[in-house]
Amino acid sequence: MEQIPILLVHDCLLVSIQVDMHDRLAMQLQDDLTNKIVKTRAKGVMIDISALEIVDSFIGRMLNNIAAMSRVLDAVTVVVGMQPAVAITLVELGLGLTGVRTALNVDKGLALIRRLIDGTGEATVGRRQD
Amino acid sequence: MVVDKTETVPVGSGDSIVRVRQEVRKWALALGFSLVDQTKIITAASEIARNTIDYGGGGELRLEHVRSGVHRGLRLVFTDKGPGIADIARAMSDGYTSGSGLGLGLGGAKRLCNEFDIRSAPGEGTTIAMVRWK
Numbered sequence: 001m002e003q004i005p006i007l008l009v010h011d012c013l014l015v016s017i018q019v020d021m022h023d024r025l026a027m028q029l030q031d032d033l034t035n036k037i038v039k040t041r042a043k044g045v046m047i048d049i050s051a052l053e054i055v056d057s058f059i060g061r062m063l064n065n066i067a068a069m070s071r072v073l074d075a076v077t078v079v080v081g082m083q084p085a086v087a088i089t090l091v092e093l094g095l096g097l098t099g100v101r102t103a104l105n106v107d108k109g110l111a112l113i114r115r116l117i118d119g120t121g122e123a124t125v126g127r128r129q130d
Numbered sequence: 131m132v133v134d135k136t137e138t139v140p141v142g143s144g145d146s147i148v149r150v151r152q153e154v155r156k157w158a159l160a161l162g163f164s165l166v167d168q169t170k171i172i173t174a175a176s177e178i179a180r181n182t183i184d185y186g187g188g189g190e191l192r193l194e195h196v197r198s199g200v201h202r203g204l205r206l207v208f209t210d211k212g213p214g215i216a217d218i219a220r221a222m223s224d225g226y227t228s229g230s231g232l233g234l235g236l237g238g239a240k241r242l243c244n245e246f247d248i249r250s251a252p253g254e255g256t257t258i259a260m261v262r263w264k
Contacts (some may be wrong), residue, residue, distance in 0.1 A: 022147060
């Protein structure tokens with residue numbers, strides 16, 4: 001069965017979307033990631049969308065949902081690598097992805113996740129207090 | 131508006147949204163659309179294809195290379211024989227949805243193309259025509 005691989009590196013889950021995603025695959029990724037956050041106790045999720053040629057409202061909603069679900073599971077999500085044409089189109093479509101943190105590339109994304117997990121960023125707000 | 135070339139593809143299952151995106155990309159590339167223009171019309175097509183499936187119960191997409199004077203463009207006509215839309219103005223407004231989506235599809239798709247025409251009545255199905263000029 002078609003599936004988007006999720007890699008665990010230290011305490012981060014890494015996903016790189018390399019296929020044109022149909023809706024079912026997007027829903028499955030959302031479920032898989034949520035389960036994997038719990039199973040691995042990951043603190044960060046990075047989703048690389050540099051290979052995605054479009055983000056429509058369905059994929060946008062999936063990204064929003066993943067960010068929201070990881071937040072309630074005490075993990076941070078960063079979406080990286082959005083192509084400029086995709087960004088222009090998304091905003092015109094009316095989708096600001098306001099609940100999703102983004103970074104320009106994988107490198108910057110990892111640095112951001114590290115900052116957020118270590119609590120040196122502003123994202124400590126709303127994090128679970130253990 | 132002169133139609134130079136036309137082709138019809140079915141819009142049936144969830145997977146056919148991917149097929150629609152691929153076809154629209156191919157047709158936009160053939161016209162020499164810029165990357166941003168391609169992305170916009172593909173995204174608009176993706177939104178409307180999903181509506182055709184979710185609300186119209188499936189239908190078809192007719193792709194056309196059109197010409198008006200010196201301008202060339204891509205025209206996409208989505209047709210379904212579903213229940214139709216009773217209040218088009220309301221369906222077009224951002225945030226309104228009768229399903230589980232974000233309610234951005236119709237209004238968003240309209241913003242992503244140059245011409246947008248929607249015809250629908252209860253029991254009559256829905257036809258949406260979009261043009262993006264090069």
